[in-house]
Amino acid sequence: MSLDLDHVRQVMEEADCLYTQQQVEAAMDRMAAAITDQLKDSNPIVYSVMNGGLIIAGQLLTRLNFPMEVGYLHATRYRNKLSGSELFWKARAEHSLVGRTVLIIDDILDEGHTLAAIMEYCRDAGAEQVLTAVLLDKTHDRKAYPDMRADFTGLDVVDRYVFGYGLDYKGYWRNAAGIYALKGH
Numbered sequence: 520m521s522l523d524l525d526h527v528r529q530v531m532e533e534a535d536c537l538y539t540q541q542q543v544e545a546a547m548d549r550m551a552a553a554i555t556d557q558l559k560d561s562n563p564i565v566y567s568v569m570n571g572g573l574i575i576a577g578q579l580l581t582r583l584n585f586p587m588e589v590g591y592l593h594a595t596r597y598r599n600k601l602s603g604s605e606l607f608w609k610a611r612a613e614h615s616l617v618g619r620t621v622l623i624i625d626d627i628l629d630e631g632h633t634l635a636a637i638m639e640y641c642r643d644a645g646a647e648q649v650l651t652a653v654l655l656d657k658t659h660d661r662k663a664y665p666d667m668r669a670d671f672t673g674l675d676v677v678d679r680y681v682f683g684y685g686l687d688y689k690g691y692w693r694n695a696a697g698i699y700a701l702k703g704h
């Protein structure tokens with residue numbers, strides 16, 4: 520069901536911009552350099568986690584100039600809500616992962632249950648090495664396990680509900696070219 524568009528517009532007007540497009544682009548440049556250093560000779564399979572990973576993956580991949588295969592996984596825990604529950608798989612890997620290096624790209628590591636489950640799935644499917652890259656890591660002590668971090672992180676973000684660059688507000692504003700925090704959350 521569509522939300523009231525006046526409400527959707529108002530959410531953006533009232534939001535706090537945490538990172539501008541320029542800051543995000545600079546973070547993606549740094550991530551791309553680090554990923555290239557580590558993976559350029561590993562013939563990886565790179566998966567975007569849909570939907571949120573769509574924009575960061577697209578923009579990161581064009582910064583990577585080495586051979587790789589690309590695909591997507593679709594798993595969701597929030598399903599357009601503001602808090603997460605059980606992980607629901609919509610699409611799993613099409614490639615054989617046996618013996619492969621896999622890089623998982625997502626927009627955010629919040630509590631980390633999504634990435635933890637995807638990493639476990641890839642390892643169970645026979646991947647030799649599973650690495651993760653996220654644009655944002657939310658700072659709090661509710662991670663799936665203590666000190667959980669992705670292998671490549673763009674920016675740390677405060678413990679608020681954020682949207683933009685693939686992250687949604689109730690299905691909207693994934694297209695916002697900046698990272699915004701919802702008023703009051």
Ligand SMILES: O=P(O)(O)OC[C@H]1O[C@H](OP(=O)(O)OP(=O)(O)O)[C@H](O)[C@@H]1O
Binds near residue numbers: 594625628631634687
């Ligand atoms: O670290 P966690 O607490 O598990 O949360 C992170 C996940 O939450 C969001 O996905 P969501 O389930 O909202 O689906 P979406 O990508 O379709 O927005 C985001 O894209 C991550 O995949």
Ligand SMILES: Nc1nc2[nH]cnc2c(=O)[nH]1
Binds near residue numbers: 597630688
């Ligand atoms: N849009 C959005 N999705 C999330 N999934 C986990 N944390 C968040 C968040 O802060 N914003």
